[in-house]
Amino acid sequence: MPQLRQDPTTKEWVIIAAERSKRPHLFMKAEPPIEKPTYKEDCPFCPGNEHFTPHETLAYRSGGPANSKGWWVRTIPNKFPALAAEGSLERKEEKGFFRMMDGVGIHEVVIESPIHNQILPLMEDKQVEEILLAYRERYLALREDSRIKLIIIFKNHGEAAGTSLDHSHSQLVGTAVVPSNIRKKLEEATRYYDDHGRCVYCDSIQEELHSKKRLVMDTEKFVVLQPFASRFPFETWIIPKEHQASFGLISVEDSKKFAKVLKETLFRLYSKLNDPAYNFVVHTSPIKDEQEDYYHWHLQIIPRLTTPAGFEMGSGIYINVSFPEETAQFLRDA
Secondary structure (H helix, E strand, C coil): CCEEEECCCCCCEEEECHHHCCCHHHHCCCCCCCCCCCCCCCCCCCCCCHHHCCCCCEEEECCCCCCCCCEEEEEEECCCCCCECCCCCCCEEECCCEEECCCEEEEEEEECCCCCCCCHHHCCHHHHHHHHHHHHHHHHHHHCCCCCCEEEEEEEECHHHCCCCCCCEEEEEEECCCCHHHHHHHHHHHHHHHHHCCCHHHHHHHHHHHHCCCEEEECCCEEEECCCCCCCCCCEEEEECCCCCCHHHCCHHHHHHHHHHHHHHHHHHHHHHCCCCEEEEEECCCHHHCCCCCCCCEEEEEECCCCCCHHHHHHCCEEECCCHHHHHHHHHCC
C-alpha cells in the first residue's frame, strides 16, 4: 500500500510508492567510478592555471603571492556568475504588471583541493576541515554586504547533478532577494514556533533520536538522518543539535566537527552506492533572521538516483521509491 507522508517542516506531502519500492542495494551504480588524472593541463582549477580564473577572494596557502601556486583551498568569483556584483536594487515594472530588477548578487567558487581527481569523501579529514572553514569565512564576508539578503552554499557532484567541471568544487551565492520557497519554509517554521513555543527542527531531532529508525549517525554535535517524508531515495540531512538559525553562527571548532561528519556521511554514500552523483545545499536563515528562534540551519544531501517526472512537476508532490527507514539502515551498516 503506498503511503502519503507529510514533512512537518514544510507541510508538503510525499508519496512513498511501496509497489515501486527498490531495495537499497539496487540503487548502486553498475559501473565503477571513472579514473581521472591528478592534474589536467587545461583545467582552470588545477595549480599553475590560476591565470585562467578571476583573482582569488580567499586562499589557504603555504606561501607565495596571491593567484599563484601553493594553495590547498582557494575561492574565486565565478567566471560565469548567475548574479553580478554591480547593478541597482530598484524594482521596475513593465506596463505596470511584470516586475524585474537587476540581477544583483555575489557568486563564488570554492576550489576544494589542488589535486584534480580528489573528491570530498576520500580527502584527509584536515582537508575537509579547511573547506568548511573556507565556507564559514566567505559566508561571514558576504554577509557584510548590505545588499545580500540570503547566502546559499551548495555542491554539485557528478554529471547527473549538474557539475560543469570534474575538479572538485562547491559554490556560494548571495542573493538580493529571499525566494518564495525559502519564505514558505520560514513561514511554516514560524507557525510551528507560534503554536508550540519550540523549533520544529529541534523537535524533529528529538523524535528521530527517540525512534532511531531513520537515524544514520548520532554524534556529540550533529545528527545525520533520512527525513520521515524524504522526497528522494537516500535523501540525507545533517543537523546541528544546538539550535542555530544560521550557518553563519557556527564556531570554528564546530566547523571542524561538522567537516568530519560531512565527510563520513558522503563516504557512506560513496562506498555503498558506488560514488553516486549528488547535490548538497546548506539551508540557512536569511541574514536578518539569524538570531531568531524558529528556524534551524541544516545541510541536505540529495543523491541523483531518480529523475522527477511529469506528476512531480504538475503536482509538486514527489514520489519516492524507497523507504527512508530502509535506506538509513543500509547506511548505518556501512
